[in-house]
Amino acid sequence: METVRRLRDHATADEVYDAIKKEHPSVSRATVYRNLNLLAQSGEIKRVEVPNGADRFDHRTQNHYHAECLRCGKLIDVDMEYMESLENRIADPKGFEYLGHDILFKGFCEDCRSDNGGLTRAQKLPTQTNTNF
Amino acid sequence: METVRRLRDHATADEVYDAIKKEHPSVSRATVYRNLNLLAQSGEIKRVEVPNGADRFDHRTQNHYHAECLRCGKLIDVDMEYMESLENRIADPKGFEYLGHDILFKGFCEDCRSDNGGLTRAQKLPTQTNTNF
């Protein structure tokens, strides 16, 4: 079942389901979700949570950051050092127990940066300066 | 309608709806959602997207980071300088047009760090080392 990590590129549960279904048409969506959850909990794959979008599952299990295309929704790996203890920089912990962090970059992927038009998740952003998240 | 920013603390659309309903019982959820979207787009309030949770709306419109309590879901403001151009540190832009980023810290809030038990969003995390996101 884990051989589904051959999909490599940040597949959503549904993409995994579709891929599995081709070889094992009887497998149900529920089973795929259940097993992805198990694998993610055991650490064999990594769940990448995307706000307002389906969770994606990553065969790379080390910590790293992602960038999301605001037009097509694609997720790409970002080539940047993981900031191990970013949370040490926080000035006033106020009793909060920091366990980790996640950074999500936003923008347009190579394919999408030109075609200005069409549906996009960017519509939810403030319109004046799209750099204001 | 914007006076709903008196709720101050990262209210969800539903919390806003509940608050409005007390004074204007006829207002529907759809209207609240529609207007929150308009206000967020015009930049009068800031939408904070929380993976696998309801979006929250923030009266603070400047860029800043948040921390999410993995037990109760509460969102708190993080006292840390906003890293204006974090995306400059990315080694290999690969044609991606970076427009911004968001950082979400995770952990347990003051109230929740002690009570180990009960439902928690942390259950979705790998179990061995909860610091591995």
Added chain:
DNA sequence: CTGACTGCAAACTCTTTGCAAACCA
């Protein structure tokens, strides 16, 4: 045989949308 795993369908959460009625300028 027993516990673990599965398929199915229904349920759930959060949010958006079509439409007709109500409102406002």
Added chain:
DNA sequence: TGGTTTGCAAAGAGTTTGCAGTCAG
């Protein structure tokens, strides 16, 4: 009046869950 905004209910996306049947050891 004509464009905008509303309420309602239905629809939508993504995911989980109860249950009964199936499988493996």
